[in-house]
Amino acid sequence: xxxxxxxxENFAEIHPPLGSREALVEANRCLFCFDAPCANACPTHIDxxxxxxxxxxxxxxxxxxxxxxxxxxxxSCARVCPVDVLCEGACVMHRYNQSPIEIGRLQRHxxxxxYDAGARLPAAAAAKPGCVACIGAGxxxxxxxxxxxxxxxxxxxxxxxxxxxxxxxxxxxxxxxxPADSQKEVxxxxxxxxxxxxxxxxxxxxxVRELEEQFDILFLGVGLGPTQPLQIPGEHLPGVMDALHxxxxxxxxxxxxxxxxxxxxxxxxxxxxxxxxxxxxxxxxVHVLYRRxxxxxxxxxxxxxxxxxxxxxxxxxxxxxxxxxxxxxxxVECVRMELxxxxxxxxxxxxxxxxxxYRLDCDMVIPSIGQSRLFDFLSQFRGVQLEAGRVVVDASxxxxxxxxxxxxxxxxxxxxxxxxxxEGQRAALAIARRLEEIHG
Amino acid sequence: MAELAATFAGIRSPNPFWLAxxxxxxxxxxxxxxxxxxxxxxxxxxxxxxxxxVSSRYSSVDWNGQxxxxxxxxxxxxxxxxxxxxxxxxxxxxxxxxxxxIASLMVESRRDAWHxxxxxxxxxxxxxxxxxxxxxxxxxxxxMGSAVGQVPDYTTMITEWVKEIARTPVLVKLTPNxxxxxxxxxxxxxxxxxxxxxxxxLNSITGIDxxxxxxxxxxxxxxxxxxxxxxxxxxxxxxxVQQLTSDPEAxxxxxxxxxxxxWREAAEFLLLGCHSLQVCxxxxxxxxxxxxxxxxxxxxxxxxxxxxxxxxxxxxxxxRVTEWxxxxxxxxIVARIHADLCIGCELCYIACWDxxxxxxxxxxxxxxxxxxxxxxxxxxxxxxxxxxxxxxxPPERIPRVDEQACVGxxxxxxxxxxxxxxxxxxxxxxxxxESWEQRGAGSQ
Numbered sequence: 004x005x006x007x008x009x010x011x012e013n014f015a016e017i018h019p020p021l022g023s024r025e026a027l028v029e030a031n032r033c034l035f036c037f038d039a040p041c042a043n044a045c046p047t048h049i050d051x052x053x054x055x056x057x058x059x060x061x062x063x064x065x066x067x068x069x070x071x072x073x074x075x076x077x078x079s080c081a082r083v084c085p086v087d088v089l090c091e092g093a094c095v096m097h098r099y100n101q102s103p104i105e106i107g108r109l110q111r112h113x114x115x116x117x118y119d120a121g122a123r124l125p126a127a128a129a130a131k132p133g134c135v136a137c138i139g140a141g142x143x144x145x146x147x148x149x150x151x152x153x154x155x156x157x158x159x160x161x162x163x164x165x166x167x168x169x170x171x172x173x174x175x176x177x178x179x180x181x182p183a184d185s186q187k188e189v190x191x192x193x194x195x196x197x198x199x200x201x202x203x204x205x206x207x208x209x210x211v212r213e214l215e216e217q218f219d220i221l222f223l224g225v226g227l228g229p230t231q232p233l234q235i236p237g238e239h240l241p242g243v244m245d246a247l248h249x250x251x252x253x254x255x256x257x258x259x260x261x262x263x264x265x266x267x268x269x270x271x272x273x274x275x276x277x278x279x280x281x282x283x284x285x286x287x288x289v290h291v292l293y294r295r296x297x298x299x300x301x302x303x304x305x306x307x308x309x310x311x312x313x314x315x316x317x318x319x320x321x322x323x324x325x326x327x328x329x330x331x332x333x334x335v336e337c338v339r340m341e342l343x344x345x346x347x348x349x350x351x352x353x354x355x356x357x358x359x360x361y362r363l364d365c366d367m368v369i370p371s372i373g374q375s376r377l378f379d380f381l382s383q384f385r386g387v388q389l390e391a392g393r394v395v396v397d398a399s400x401x402x403x404x405x406x407x408x409x410x411x412x413x414x415x416x417x418x419x420x421x422x423x424x425x426e427g428q429r430a431a432l433a434i435a436r437r438l439e440e441i442h443g
Numbered sequence: 444m445a446e447l448a449a450t451f452a453g454i455r456s457p458n459p460f461w462l463a464x465x466x467x468x469x470x471x472x473x474x475x476x477x478x479x480x481x482x483x484x485x486x487x488x489x490x491x492x493x494x495x496x497v498s499s500r501y502s503s504v505d506w507n508g509q510x511x512x513x514x515x516x517x518x519x520x521x522x523x524x525x526x527x528x529x530x531x532x533x534x535x536x537x538x539x540x541x542x543x544x545i546a547s548l549m550v551e552s553r554r555d556a557w558h559x560x561x562x563x564x565x566x567x568x569x570x571x572x573x574x575x576x577x578x579x580x581x582x583x584x585x586x587m588g589s590a591v592g593q594v595p596d597y598t599t600m601i602t603e604w605v606k607e608i609a610r611t612p613v614l615v616k617l618t619p620n621x622x623x624x625x626x627x628x629x630x631x632x633x634x635x636x637x638x639x640x641x642x643x644x645l646n647s648i649t650g651i652d653x654x655x656x657x658x659x660x661x662x663x664x665x666x667x668x669x670x671x672x673x674x675x676x677x678x679x680x681x682x683x684v685q686q687l688t689s690d691p692e693a694x695x696x697x698x699x700x701x702x703x704x705x706w707r708e709a710a711e712f713l714l715l716g717c718h719s720l721q722v723c724x725x726x727x728x729x730x731x732x733x734x735x736x737x738x739x740x741x742x743x744x745x746x747x748x749x750x751x752x753x754x755x756x757x758x759x760x761x762x763r764v765t766e767w768x769x770x771x772x773x774x775x776i777v778a779r780i781h782a783d784l785c786i787g788c789e790l791c792y793i794a795c796w797d798x799x800x801x802x803x804x805x806x807x808x809x810x811x812x813x814x815x816x817x818x819x820x821x822x823x824x825x826x827x828x829x830x831x832x833x834x835x836x837p838p839e840r841i842p843r844v845d846e847q848a849c850v851g852x853x854x855x856x857x858x859x860x861x862x863x864x865x866x867x868x869x870x871x872x873x874x875x876x877e878s879w880e881q882r883g884a885g886s887q
Binding site: 031035036037040059092095096097 | 508786787789815821833860
């Protein structure tokens with residue numbers, strides 16, 4: 004078996020597509036609720052029963068358009084949405100002694116049809132005056148740009164990476180979404196006439212002032228920064244690689260190296276993505292360290308269940324204090340923690356248990372304790388108010404500088420792709436109104 | 444254990460479940476396997492001068508992901524030689540003396556032709572004869588099948604010819620493709636028939652291929668109307684059977700046919716007065732094995748209800764079928780939604796608003812358009828604030844019934860997916876029963 008095949012097998016899709024007959028049976032299970040809770044639970048408010056009904060009638064193009072009209076990134080959302088806590092979590096079937104409708108997989112069914120049939124969207128509206136720059140090529144900007152372009156406004160997307168798509172391309176576990184699928188959505192947005200300028204560093208070769216001169220409105224969809232540093236000795240040793248770099252590396256280079264014994268630090272969904280990827284890449288043991296207990300872990304239950312099924316070992320109430328090694332990481336020095344009283348937010352604060360240090364041998368450490376805020380980068384945009392490193396926006400997505408709008412992780416601090424899409428689209432509505440004011 | 448032995452027009456069988464004349468009773472091997480599976484009788488695939496069939500022959504109506512809610516066929520009578528069929532009937536009767544074997548017959552409308560086929564069928568040992576006056580496709584173009592069964596005089600005439608020499612009971616199989624099935628039943632009675640089989644298939648075009656524009660079944664780019672059967676036709680069959688069994692002028696025992704797929708439908712046909720039951724489509728779908736559940740289910744239900752034999756239950760629903768004018772106008776029921784069972788789908792709400800009488804409401808809302816407008820107003824919150832509580836229905840999603848306005852139509856109860864969540868409860872109007880007829884008489 005070639006490494007390429009091996010990789011494909013190990014990263015096989017976790018939610019495989021439904022066969023057409025399977026999709027029909029599943030679609031027919033849908034009760035077609037009125038004012039459906041699933042549609043309410045979706046941040047982009049896709050008319051879920053509406054698109055499912057169209058699958059059951061064989062109107063797959065109509066189904067896909069129902070999805071895409073509400074959410075231009077319907078393909079990636081169908082694959083990466085945490086449906087358990089969104090649409091499927093709200094499904095009335097839970098109270099009907101039945102499993103919820105597999106909304107995510109049905110959405111994928113309609114999306115697969117749409118893309119297989121040539122991904123034809125209705126032509127954008129006639130050109131309108133005004134031009135918009137979207138900074139960052141992730142889901143928020145793609146959604147914002149697509150909505151504006153469909154209404155006839157010219158939009159240019161800027162990103163410092165060679166591929167557009169943001170975390171959809173570089174940061175989502177391979178078994179959920181492949182870069183090639185993320186690129187299909189980028190191409191869909193491009194097909195609307197959105198211009199992409201990639202591998203461009205804003206503030207470097209392209210100054211913010213130039214952008215402000217060239218564009219009426221700027222949309223900030225820049226996401227978050229690199230993984231936060233652990234701030235412990237040894238974190239710069241070879242063999243230590245933060246989760247986002249690790250995930251982007253294996254997704255873009257495929258055969259990226261992995262250790263034999265891997266320690267992942269953090270209890271979020273990205274930590275789980277990194278841990279399960281490490282196993283799939285060939286690690287013999289993967290340990291996840293989290294400083295609180297199982298109940299406080301921020302990762303979704305289904306992500307945790309997946310990691311448990313795959314054999315990831317969890318170390319609760321454990322904090323790394325140093326990474327040791329002569330030339331590269333050899334072991335993590337850990338300390339046991341206990342939970343103290345709750346803080347103002349009601350979260351119990353962990354504190355070290357004295358003299359409980361122990362060593363955990365490893366040859367790779369993957370810190371995954373959340374992404375940092377882009378303080379320095381965002382402070383280039385004059386008049387855009389920040390709060391704790393997040394861009395502050397009003398209910399329409401407008402920042403304190405009326406020429407700037409924002410959405411996605413840089414506003415919400417790091418949520419789902421579907422939230423970024425909702426915020427990008429929300430901003431697009433307000434931007435369109437603003438452009439019409441400007442240009443009459 | 445209830446006794447299921449049946450006697451219909453003098454024909455005995457260990458249970459009332461017979462194969463209807465059709466593909467499952469095409470040859471001796473099939474009928475033997477059916478009897479081994481437990482079938483009480485079989486009406487042989489119609490025997491006559493062998494025909495040539497086309498390909499394809501069947502088409503169906505699927506519904507909501509379920510296959511073959513209704514089945515249509517354009518197959519004709521047997522394509523095997525007459526002597527082969529009669530030889531196999533003789534063989535089957537020899538091996539299975541207790542099961543009923545009925546020869547379904549169709550020949551051209553000549554007295555001598557009918558005399559000959561009747562003689563040969565009885566010589567082969569058939570327990571009875573079923574005259575196929577019902578086949579609605581192909582054969583009718585040749586002056587047979589429903590071409591006979593749609594004309595009372597032809598029905599009487601051919602039945603008389605058969606009765607001139609028949610020694611076994613003669614059943615006439617009726618077509619539903621007539622204005623009033625009772626007229627044909629009475630004609631059969633005049634001809635001397637001993638029993639009726641009803642219903643044969645309904646004229647149908649099941650659908651059209653939206654790519655080729657050819658109706659199904661497609662025979663080289665053309666199609667022809669066929670005969671419709673299967674679960675979809677049961678309500679029509681039940682109604683026609685009720686017309687026959689409550690018609691004193693027809694006054695013949697009936698073998699019920701049409702959409703019987705399990706013991707429940709069987710019980711319904713018996714309650715409306717049938718003496719035996721014939722099944723075809725369900726066997727074509729699932730095989731002879733379905734008879735096991737039919738026998739067991741019917742028997743268990745009869746035990747539960749205290750019926751010892753088929754005579755105890757036959758026809759007991761007939762007095763409860765009446766003309767509309769005799770129904771009590773003062774009987775009132777209203778819908779009640781049991782909040783503890785409600786899953787919050789709001790199907791009753793939208794059904795009542797758009798399809799009934801606008802008497803189911805959501806708290807604080809008016810029309811469906813207002814409900815959706817309120818939902819859209821919530822949509823402006825991004826990110827959406829949703830507390831996922833899979834166990835409890837949010838109170839605002841549980842509709843309530845305005846009992847004063849409720850007309851008791853049943854629609855909400857019919858659309859509600861949860862058993863027992865909506866009940867239709869009797870309300871005492873304080874009025875004595877009064878029918879439309881009585882009210883009309885009073886006003887005169």
